[in-house]
Amino acid sequence: AGTIVHPKATIFAIAGPIVIGSGCIIEEGAIIVNRRKEVMRIGDDNLFEIGCRVESPTVGNCNTICTRARVHHTLRISSYCVVGAGVLVVPTEDEMLDEYTVIYGPAAERRVWSGRGKVQEMDLRRKHAEYLREMLPKFNRLRRGDGA
């Protein structure tokens, strides 16, 4: 309900099912892969930016996985996390990211966000989703019958 998936995004439920919540935005070139047999659950209001690759078995709410980030399948993401652009998050053992964690920089440093500004960010995301909902059908050449 309300999730936007770009036509060029890839959702690979190879081994197990993937459940995606409402209000998520999956942008172009994003790859969501589930190679495990368990269900991969993704929460609400997440933003998967262009070119990112997510294999994490659990993703919470209101996260942002920035452009070209790569998240390993050993990492579980909780809510309100941000994985920065181009960051490769590969922990060696199973790990769970706390809420409000930000991972940034080429060496994947972490720090905790104070949560300030999250209302505005959620607002922005909702506006982003609405805009995409209007615009994408107009430009989708494969489904021209529906949109125009």
Next chain:
Amino acid sequence: MAPKIEYYCPCLSESPHPPPPNRPSSSYSFHPLHNLFFCEECDAVRCNRCVSVEVSGYYCPNCLFEVPSASVRAEKNRCARNCFLCPNCRNTLTVVPSDPPEDVDSRMSPIVSTTLGEPPFFLYCNHCRWDSAEVGITFEKPTGLAAQLQKFEDSAPESLEFERLKEHFEPFLRASSSSSALPSASSHHVHTNPITAAASSALARDIPGVGKYNPLSRSRVGREKGAHRQEYPDYKSRVEVGTALSGEADVEFLRHLETVSQVAALEQRWTNSWVSPLSASDLKPLRIPLQSKKSKRCPSCRHILIKPEQKAQSVRFKIKLVAANYLPAIAVTLPHAQAAIEMLKRTSKTTSAAAQAEEQQAAGALIAGHSYSFHLAFTNPLYDPIQIRLAKAIAPAQTAEGDEAAERARRSTFQIQLPSAAFPVGAFAEAWEYDDEDEAMFLDDDGMEVVEARGKKGKDGRGKTRSVGIVEKRANVTIVSGEVLIPKEARGDVKFNMLVSYTYRSDDPEPSEEAQTGTPSRSHGANKGPEMKNFSFYTVVDLGSIMYREEPKLTADL
């Protein structure tokens, strides 16, 4: 280890000959073509090392606002507007309003009440999500932040101390500068800024061992200065120096450290001019330092080589005398390496990227005991056709350690064969003006000493291009091939200096043609009308390292 070619800039040295390329120190004299400039007056190549640089303007890299040089000093080289640097990740900070108060649950809350948002505003980094509220800096208005921060800066203990110091020394500075006999300009200093007064009297200070320069009578000034010096009372600082600068607070902090990340990293601290706090959580946002636009001049004739535009956002130049517009661009390729790479690509498609890179390197390697041909592609930037002549550079006389050592050295180095006759390169013109390509290809190679070397299109390494000569001529590019013979005992890099000289017809009423190579020659003649001009430069051609193998792993098709 791809083969490359670099150009030599003599950098105003006396001998025009370049140093032998195998010495590691000589790599500083050689530059790729895009780093070089060309002075038309002196007719010489200039590189970044010998050019004189001056600042042409300052701008803020964030807001692209050009700062007039007068305010640069006033604002201490920082942007005066709202541009700040995140202390954590050194990205730019944005000014952000706080969240509106949440009374209802956020799911259905309306859009933020006003477009400007609500106070208090704070700085926020989009990349690492740091915000200035963590260090306690908030603003009431979203603009003019620098002024609001100025209050904080001024109340820092260091700047208060500095102010007190200035006040303390001011009367003495005025007294000493007014009584000094320096040229009349100093008498105006009585009413100026104490900083300038301090600077000028520091210049006039007594330096032991150096006689004081004084256009007027010396002894009078010396005596007066000495008298004044004894009248300085002691300066009482505001804070006890011992405790302020002692590291006790720092030691305590370090003792209670839990993780390394609590200490501020070096990159985070050194942009700050003052001593910055040790702990990462205390780092304050900094105003963004200004960057400068520079213009470059030729060191000998002071002609401007590079002059950027005044606008900060434009990357173009008003004057741009780069060497690429005058010197032919040369590209070196090893045809056997390319052929091997093609074969590899076609056969193995599933090897990983790292393995492929290694194989490509191995394919291009120069194996001792073989001889390889290499291609040099010359691109002519001028609007006239030119004639290029290549020569091996003569190394300057080296001290011989002994006859035997020199003999061995000479035997074990590689031999180069270059086409020795002059070959033309066509003029540069727009793409649609060129004649049909086939016409140029069938031109006869006159004056070639060696067996003709006309391979089809020249890119195919399997063609019979073993010998030396022109390979291909197309539009304004000519490809010639040379040969390198590597004896079995050779080691190291295959690098040799090559002298390239070319003659071109110019419209200036300049001198007669000189067939000499070796130095940029321009004899002054009285002839009018278009004449041939001559220019030459040295380059170093690096073909890669010699790899020693018993038998070749890949059958290079030669």
